[in-house]
Amino acid sequence: MKTSLHRLARSLCAGLVLSLLALLFAQPAAAARIVDLRGRTVTVPDQVRKITIDDGRFLVALALIQPDPVRPLAAWPRDIHRIGEATYAQYLARFPALGKLPQVASSAGSFNLEAVLSAAPDVAVVSLDSGPSDAQIAQLQAAGIPVVFIDFFQNPFRNQEPSLRILGSLTGGQARAEAYIAFRRQHMDRIAQRVAALAATDRPTVFLEAHAGISKDCCNSPGKGNMGDYIDFVGGHNIGADVLKSSTGKLNLEYVMSRDPSVYIATGGAHLEKAGGLVLGAGYDAARARASLAAIAQRQGIAQLSAVKAGRAYGLAHQLINSPIDIVAIEAFATWIHPALFRDVDPARTLDEINRQFLAVPYQGTGWIGLK
Structure with a gap:
């Protein structure tokens, strides 16, 4: 009798274990x-x-x-x-x-x-x-x-x-x-609130030349959206958006000169070194970046722009545009396009905070530069 009971108990336990295993493996992975x-x-x-x-x-x-x-x-x-x-x-x-x-x-x-x-x-x-x-x-x-x-x-x-x-x-x-x-978002909101108070007529014209000096042809420019959104956001008027239907394209130098923008911004980086274009970003110090910007700004047509003559010509490392740390580029744009409105905004301090608080590998090098 005891043997039979033991056999029954073992059988029930085995069946229970098999049932639990079947149930376990029947469940989908989390x-x-x-x-x-x-x-x-x-x-x-x-x-x-x-x-x-x-x-x-x-x-x-x-x-x-x-x-x-x-x-x-x-x-x-x-x-x-x-x-x-x-x-x-x-x-x-x-x-x-x-x-x-x-x-x-x-x-x-x-x-x-x-x-x-x-x-x-x-x-x-x-x-x-x-x-x-x-x-x-x-x-x-x-x-x-x-x-x-x-x-x-x-x-x-x-x-x-x-x-x-x-x-x-x-x-x-x-x-x-x-x-x-x-x-x-905190840094973006500070800019957005001030720009919202600007009059519609208080939006300086801006020419952004992407990959400046990559070729002899002029001029790579944002159109509607993409990089142009940065200019709009900080209270500027992107002249490329007036004629380009896509997010990026080429502008004729004659068109750029006829618009004579108030602010000139060039983007570049190490990828333009061999082409003789604008170089800055990681691996470049301020002196090298400024010399490169000066050379770019002296090209025929660009040198004649009022923005260049007035010293309102700037360079930005292209890797900072459309980047996870693009807030640094946004703040640089804001100080260039509306220097009085954003005199207390310091993109260098913002980058330092990002490096200390967030980035596992701090951003190094000259990410932006002014002609003067």
Whole structure:
């Protein structure tokens, strides 16, 4: 009798264990839902260990919200030119693992499905303006790799905050993401409140020459949106928006001279060194940056602009535009376009705060310069 009872008990226990195991394995893995910048609701693992990115500038965003921005990466595009050789060297010195990461395609080229599959991330983070096709997204999802779109470049005013929140959610950096968002918004609000009080006629004309000196042709300029949004936001009038229908394009030098803008802003960086264009940013000191700006400003046609003659000519590292730390560029624009209105705004102090409070790898070099 006892033997039978023991057998029955063992049988019941075994059945209970099997039932519990079956129930356990029947449950789906813990998951979370994210609404990406395409408006897609994407199911991602609740615990994301590794992601891939398709733009090196996303590394800077990760550095704002992670003490080690390389740790969450399964692969990156190695598009070093987008962050600059000097900046890459700084990240590599601080986080040597960056140099050993596998490579995936940059958002500037064709999406490489095989490279992402090989990297086997928990989530593939891609740029809003490019990334995989719908068919490729389906293939990645079939392989268990969700795809999430973010954006710091197409529409930074609308998309930077949700993009940082997505990266924070994926990498466990939510608190730091919210802290930086609040910091940026406080600085943005100060500018917006003052600009709102300006009269419609008190908007100086501005010519922004992107990648100044990259070629003999003049002149690369923002149109409506994108970089032009920065000029509008700080109370300027972008002359490129009056004739260009796209977000970027080329202006004739004759047109620029006929408009004779009140403020001239050039962007550049190390990528223009060989072309003899404007160089500044990481790896350049103020003297080298100012000499480069002076040379750019002495080109035929540009030298004749009233802005240049009056000393209202400025240079900005292109990597600071449409960047996760673009608040520094916004403040520089504000002080150049409305110096009296924003005399108490100090982009250098703002950058110092970002370096101390947020960036795992502080931004170094001359990010902006004036002709005088």
